[in-house]
Amino acid sequence: MAALPNRPGDFETTAHAIVNGETGISNGTTQPTNGETSPSAVETISADILIVGGGFGGMYGMHQYRKLGLTVKLLEAGSSFGGTWYWNRYPGARVDSETPYYSLSIPEVYRKWNWSERFPDHEELRRYFAHVDQTLDLSKDAYFNTIVTEARYDMAAGAWHLKTDDAYRVATCKYLVMATGSSYKKHFPAFKNLDTFKGQLIHSALYPTSGLSVSNKRVLVVGSGATGVQIVQTLAREKTCQLTACVRTPNLALPMHQRRLSLEEQNAAKGFYASQLQAAKQCRSGFPYDPAPRPYAQTTREERLTLWEELWARGGFSFLASNYGEFLVDREVNRELYAFWAEKVRARISDPAKREILAPLKQVHWFGTKRPSLEQDYYEVVDQEHVALLDLKAHSIDEFTASGVVTRDVQTGQTRHRDFDIVILATGYDSLTGSLLDTNLFDTSNAPLAQKWKTGTYTYLGLTIPQMPNLFLVYSPQAPTSLSNGPPIIELQIDWIGAAIKKMREEGVKYIDARSEAAVEWREAIQKMNALTLYPETDSWYMGANVPGKPREQLIYLGGVDTYARVTSDALDGWKGFDVVKE
Ligand SMILES: Cc1cc2nc3c(=O)[nH]c(=O)nc-3n(C[C@H](O)[C@H](O)[C@H](O)COP(=O)(O)OP(=O)(O)OC[C@H]3O[C@@H](n4cnc5c(N)ncnc54)[C@H](O)[C@@H]3O)c2cc1C
Numbered sequence: 001m002a003a004l005p006n007r008p009g010d011f012e013t014t015a016h017a018i019v020n021g022e023t024g025i026s027n028g029t030t031q032p033t034n035g036e037t038s039p040s041a042v043e044t045i046s047a048d049i050l051i052v053g054g055g056f057g058g059m060y061g062m063h064q065y066r067k068l069g070l071t072v073k074l075l076e077a078g079s080s081f082g083g084t085w086y087w088n089r090y091p092g093a094r095v096d097s098e099t100p101y102y103s104l105s106i107p108e109v110y111r112k113w114n115w116s117e118r119f120p121d122h123e124e125l126r127r128y129f130a131h132v133d134q135t136l137d138l139s140k141d142a143y144f145n146t147i148v149t150e151a152r153y154d155m156a157a158g159a160w161h162l163k164t165d166d167a168y169r170v171a172t173c174k175y176l177v178m179a180t181g182s183s184y185k186k187h188f189p190a191f192k193n194l195d196t197f198k199g200q201l202i203h204s205a206l207y208p209t210s211g212l213s214v215s216n217k218r219v220l221v222v223g224s225g226a227t228g229v230q231i232v233q234t235l236a237r238e239k240t241c242q243l244t245a246c247v248r249t250p251n252l253a254l255p256m257h258q259r260r261l262s263l264e265e266q267n268a269a270k271g272f273y274a275s276q277l278q279a280a281k282q283c284r285s286g287f288p289y290d291p292a293p294r295p296y297a298q299t300t301r302e303e304r305l306t307l308w309e310e311l312w313a314r315g316g317f318s319f320l321a322s323n324y325g326e327f328l329v330d331r332e333v334n335r336e337l338y339a340f341w342a343e344k345v346r347a348r349i350s351d352p353a354k355r356e357i358l359a360p361l362k363q364v365h366w367f368g369t370k371r372p373s374l375e376q377d378y379y380e381v382v383d384q385e386h387v388a389l390l391d392l393k394a395h396s397i398d399e400f401t402a403s404g405v406v407t408r409d410v411q412t413g414q415t416r417h418r419d420f421d422i423v424i425l426a427t428g429y430d431s432l433t434g435s436l437l438d439t440n441l442f443d444t445s446n447a448p449l450a451q452k453w454k455t456g457t458y459t460y461l462g463l464t465i466p467q468m469p470n471l472f473l474v475y476s477p478q479a480p481t482s483l484s485n486g487p488p489i490i491e492l493q494i495d496w497i498g499a500a501i502k503k504m505r506e507e508g509v510k511y512i513d514a515r516s517e518a519a520v521e522w523r524e525a526i527q528k529m530n531a532l533t534l535y536p537e538t539d540s541w542y543m544g545a546n547v548p549g550k551p552r553e554q555l556i557y558l559g560g561v562d563t564y565a566r567v568t569s570d571a572l573d574g575w576k577g578f579d580v581v582k583e
Pocket residue numbers: 025052053054055056057058075076077078082083084085086088093094095096097146147148149179180181182183184227435438439474475484485486487490
């Protein structure tokens with residue numbers, strides 16, 4: 001099999017490899033990867049707790065669980081820490097959560113760290129993860145370039161046994177923490193003849209580490225989600241690049257209002273970080289933004305416009321988090337908010353055709369039910385002559401050829417060949433469930449997770465899975481995850497797991513196992529809440545709708561971070577919903 005395109009810089013991987021699925025996690029039968037002579041024996045990594053995944057979750061977990069006096073080891077597919085930000089190096093990749101809320105609440109980490117911008121880019125984020133590693137001395141217990149390919153629980157021994165893609169490396173532990181993230185398994189749409197394309201085909205999460213010149217190149221960007229917007233906004237700065245951006249659903253992007261941060265202001269603010277980062281865990285969104293002053297129904301149109309102008313001027317996600325919550329449940333409110341957004345954006349696009357594609361007067365999906373991007377000058381950039389928009393609702397991509405794509409006019413049926421040197425797939429992920437399913441977790445009856453979740457996802461509390469004793473999830477399906485700011489919810493989950501393990505040890509518990517009926521109830525409660533909102537009316541990856549064949553269901557707990565913290569903490573008291581087996 002060809003080398004897996006599973007490292008940043010693996011863009012040379014051919015279109016053939018991508019199309020033939022040589023893109024994910026290998027099957028565990030590969031030989032040792034270091035090219036040296038084979039070790040004489042299989043190495044067994046053994047620890048009280050094994051963590052899979054070296055992003056925020058894994059790093060924070062190592063630090064917290066060491067404090068419990070446990071041995072902790074971490075296994076990570078990439079060659080260093082960073083998780084999402086290890087993989088995502090595409091042009092313009094930066095976080096949409098603002099400083100300091102997209103960082104860990106560990107004082108020894110933030111005391112010696114300063115950000116250069118309100119919304120840091122991927123390079124700065126990787127430097128931050130290196131700082132966290134160094135400050136907390138994490139690397140010594142981490143195994144990089146190690147993909148976990150299977151995990152099974154041994155009831156008698158009370159231990160998880162893991163296989164990796166290195167046949168000579170296995171692992172075993174009492175407690176297994178899956179910090180494999182929401183956005184690790186890349187999604188490649190099934191375009192006809194994609195494997196025949198002879199130019200460079202790049203998934204955004206595998207962008208060449210050394211960068212890629214697009215000057216005098218014809219570049220197609222497929223996907224107009226948050227990543228597509230960032231890539232187009234950045235590549236279009238190169239005026240000799242003929243850039244074509246596909247738009248099927250326009251991104252209802254919000255202003256970022258990026259700015260430089262000074263050392264002085266951060267030093268002055270650090271005294272408040274502890275309370276600010278704590279507050280982030282006690283609110284709905286993981287950002288302690290102020291709520292809308294009054295319910296929508298008690299406001300005048302003038303008051304609403306005043307609030308919306310104020311939030312627009314702030315920049316960032318406070319436009320959603322501080323808005324009238326009614327916009328997610330009431331169509332009229334949502335329409336009014338969309339009209340405000342469209343007016344703002346349309347004023348920035350001079351080309352009438354582009355204006356209609358990017359900010360049509362007729363609303364195409366409910367505001368806030370898809371992940372919006374934060375943009376800086378996206379609309380001005382796209383308005384330029386060297387940037388073309390390919391409206392996929394009017395011109396579908398029929399197939400790929402060696403030198404580009406064939407599009408079809410949806411109304412006339414007329415086809416046209418378009419030449420490209422580079423195609424960038426900003427087509428996202430098999431989000432939330434993909435990385436867990438690919439890790440081949442087996443339950444105690446030997447059923448693989450893929451079978452258990454074939455028709456729907458069943459976790460209990462977004463933290464555990466029935467018949468998978470002592471296995472815990474982080475940044476997971478059925479938790480606030482992608483509808484909240486990452487680090488606060490990750491810390492809450494890691495701390496919940498720590499509290500559960502501490503309690504187990506105090507009570508002499510061998511393992512806890514979530515009851516199936518508790519998982520069914522948890523799922524039902526999420527779907528019931530979802531039915532009260534506008535989310536189910538939109539095709540989004542929150543709903544599993546971006547990947548063909550994936551069950552359509554709300555994958556996010558919609559009750560907010562604060563409620564989630566309370567409900568999960570209550571469950572620990574008396575082990576509600578768990579079977580508990582003593583040593
Ligand atoms: C482009 C992009 C932009 C984002 N922007 C934001 C934002 O603005 N705000 C926000 O809050 N969140 C954002 N996110 C979500 C982001 O993923 C989280 O904020 C956070 O980084 C998740 O951390 P994590 O540790 O849970 O998982 P990750 O950072 O995803 O790390 C998971 C790790 O697990 C490893 N792994 C997976 N499977 C295996 C296996 N079988 N064996 C070994 N290793 C494995 C992966 O290599 C990966 O390094 C963004 C995500 C993406 C992709």
